[in-house]
Amino acid sequence: MSMNEFKPKIVAFCCNWCSYAGADLAGNNRLSYPADVKIIRVPCSCRVNPMFILRAFQKGADGVIICGCHPGDCHYTSGNYYTRRRMALLFSMLDYLGIERERTRLEWVSAAEGAKFSQTMNEFVEAVTALGENKRLEDLRCKE
């Protein structure tokens, strides 16, 4: 399979209050980004259990991005700080497991930043595409 044909599977966890609305704004403004990105809505980035990310990689996701409110702007006052710490830990563990660091990302995107959302997704998809398919954690037993 040539690199040009490779379409990565990307899961994006988006906070309902900021980046999910930011993605809606990107849509309103028709700011395109690759269709490889599929968004899962969560009430807060701190709802994202590291288990969800591991499961995504296990099921064959090539990249996972978590988007939350800017530090200080969390709708629930402190959720994004928990996310920041948890993800720092998880990402270093994934790194240790051999999942390239570029396959995971934590970004702050506000409800007003449609352009940033689109730009972030474009960059992320490009980075993951360059890495190619993720096979490290894929559990062959999950294959149908």
Add this chain to the structure above:
Amino acid sequence: MQRVGVFVCWCGSNIAATVDVKAVAEALKAEPGVVFSTDYQYMCSQAGQDMIKEAIREHQLTGVVICSCSPRMHEATFRKTAESAGINPYMVEIANIREQCSWVHKDIPTGTEKAIILGRAAIAKVSLNAPLTPGESPVTKRALVIGGGIAGIQTALDIADAGFPVDIVEKKPTIGGKMAQIDKTFPTLDCAACILTPKMVDVAQNDKIRIFSYSEVEAVSGFVGNFDVKIKKKARFVDETKCTGCGLCTEKCPQKKVPNDFNLGMDMKRAIYIPFAQAVPKVATIEADYCNMLKNGKCGVCAKVCTAGAIDYKQQDEIIEEKYGAIVVATGFNPISMEKFDEFAYNQSKDVITSLEFERLTNAAGPTAGKLLRPSDGKHPETIVFVQCVGSRCDACNEKGKEYCSKICCMYTAKHAMLTRDKYPDTDVYVFYIDVRTPGKNFDEFYRRAVEEYGVHYIKGMVGKILPEGDKLKVRASDLIENKQINIDADLVVLAAAIEPDKSARPLATMLTASMDTNDFFTEAHPKLRPVESPTAGVFLSGACQGPKDIPETVSQAGAAASKVIGLLAKDKLLGNPCVAGSDEMMCNGCSSCERVCPYGAISYLDKEFRMPDRTTKVRRVAQVNEAVCQGCGACTVACPSGAMDLKGFKNNQILAEVDAICR
């Protein structure tokens, strides 16, 4: 097993143009649990909703997936539809195939493929949904208005008029805001004070309204209907209940060298002062940094002359705690600082002023008693140059200014030019502009009068540099229509400075968890359909804190915000968010991890008896979630080491099912 119905919306051509909706509906039929799948032009229309209801009854659906616009748009609509067909409203899931699919992907195969995957994820989630019932919470029937300018005043008056108590918190010693500093208002040229001060008096006399002047909001907690707010009443060293506002102290105070911020520092006030004659509350305030008595204990003149005995040098800041059902933000604006605009010589010459300073110069209660005199030498200026868009409509890369149009400058500059020519017909008045924007009722007529009747010279072009030379200001500018350089020797230059949100807005937004845009203007819940509500429930927006506005717009938005507040306070109970955390007692080991991360203190512990297999009982400590306090962030679900804590509506297995469906 859930019986799921799938409804794919065309949204006219919004979705159908880049997503093959029929193929999506067909593909999703094959998903587990789906017993019915269809498409329709407009699902949100009455006919579309009727179709959903009909299908729910006919196919005994237990779960509904709508593939349509963002859930932020119509989730509530479709939940109501489901409820009216007899199923729990929380058995509805939305696949966002418009904002996050058809609008951002340009070709049909790509859009269709993604829409199918998003639909699949929603089906996987809804299959694990459980009926939810929201809890009820009471409503505190009192509103808080933050900011006492015309926006806050109008909001408070309208809420009080409906019979609800309102508190205004104003950081300055008096309400009135920017409008109190303005001389005349466009396009009618009626005097700002004449229309504002009666409203200020109405506020003071209204027994439903309390004013906390010289006060700031210190902390906000709680949620819609039940906010707990701490207000810091700063020490003004005058007992408000005793002061009669006679003003004797402000005449006798020996400290005369205090910059008068009401006149933007163009003249001096005393260390004890009343900002202006019509101030509300009309109470003196001591400027602590300048008062000799407070600084070194030597003076006490004001206390001696005060017949009411209102002076209290030992007064301390006071914290007031109050409960509110709704909060209105009306923090307003300020002109931006001219510090960075060296080319206009604002820091080099006293005769380069901002438009707000010009307002004070022409105001009868201002530093020159309304005579238009140069700040440097008190002479009458013969040539005045107005520069528009100073800091407005700057390039994104231009660090000095703002990208947006400040909206009010074109009109007030026309007003200034007109008033100048009216009072002093011998004065030459030039206005440099990029565009003249007059999209309001009677606005363009007003601007044309300035040009045609009052002979104001409007020149399209920007001023490049202003050089103070002798007692003149050499204005170097370009005329873009004549395509030539222009040099004008001006006596006074007035800069129409861009406006920006008040500096207090950012920390306030953090306290309220209300969102802001990149310019620090508060974001509205929907730019068209919910313009006066913040996305945070119970927080409303009034006036220029939401974006640049003139007075009529501010007043109408203030009334709109008030009507939203009244609608909220008129309810006796609010339905809460049922998507709250819950702990599985059998799995909980009472470790307190969840309690430590909960931002709301919603988790407590209970010693509970459990029956063991050998028929003995054992007491264990287990977590209990207070559903009325839980806001549903989910922080606890991740902190829980035993997986006992889960979030209703966003359960672990639901999100995992979505992940699986996307990665399949």
